[in-house]
Amino acid sequence: MFDSHFHVTDPRLITHKDVIDSQLTGVEIGADFESLPAIFEFSATHEHVYCTAGVHPAYADMYSANDMENFVAEHLNFKKFVAIGECGLDYHRPDLPARERQVEVFVHQIHLADRYKKPLVVHSRDSWEDTAEVLFAHKSKLKNGVLIHCMSYTAEQAEYLLNHLNGIDVYFAFGGHITYKQKAFLHDTLRTIPLNRILIETDAPYLAPTPKRSEVNLPQYIRYTAEVMAKILNKTVAEIETLTANNAYRFFKIKAAQ
Ligand SMILES: [Zn+2]
Secondary structure (H helix, E strand, O other), rough: OEEEEEOOOOHHOOOOOOOOOOOOOOEEOOOOOOHHHHHHHHHHHOEEEEEEEEEHHHHHHOOOOOHHHHHHHOOOOOOOOEEEEEEEEEEOOOOOOOHHHHHHHHHHHHHHHHHHHOEEEEEEEOOOOHHHHHHHHHHHHHOOOEEEEEEOOHHHHHHHHHHHHOOOEEEEOHHHHOHHHHHOHHHHHHOOOOHHHEEEEEOOOOOOOOOOOOOOOOOOHHHHHHHHHHHHOOOHHHHHHHHHHHHHHHHHHHOOOO
16 A cells, blocks of 8 residues: 555654554655654665655744755755645644744745645645635646645535646545544545545554544554545455555656556
8 A cells, every 4th residue: 555644753653663664655744844854864764665845834933945945955866755745724723823824834835846846745724715725826836736635625625626726636635534424524525536636645643544543543554544445436445555556656756666
């Protein structure tokens, strides 16, 4: 299974002896600037792990446009550096950075993705309208592709995004959310999205799928999410595995292993 989004260098996981085996396959996602060197190092030393450079909106107050651009420019030749992000907007809690600041940091990373020709990994939580507005306003800078990670919006919203970003390769990654009863509306969202635009992720150590919910999420729990996605799409787990891996290879521009 190609896990398009995890944070296994997180202290909760890196010390967890069952997590890191030689089969771990996917993308270690950058979320705060300080951790980027460790993330790139982890990717360099794990055969099937790729990496991204990004700053999550929760860390927007610490963002330095110069430092970030220098880091990206300095690592451009590293073959496993596949995307900019995660970046975006998170209005879930009142103690998160000011919305104006989040937008500024998000927009800067959109510019970096365009300038350095990388696809963009977007985090958007409880911020649908502003996320859509920022993406539409910067449509010309999204030519390398956009991935909405941990898709948590409705089928109508997904369609709206696909229509307004026509001509742009927009992908959506589904995680543990889709296994939650309260998020059953995501079944429709999944069915609405073209099959060649669907990815799977764990977001480990966050968002563990049912029946592991509320535990620390491990990469191997991706199977529970794949089972639910298979049922919704009337496919086998093996088909979901192949489909999402091929989509991930295309989005991240990774040469397929098979
Ligand atoms: Zn994440």
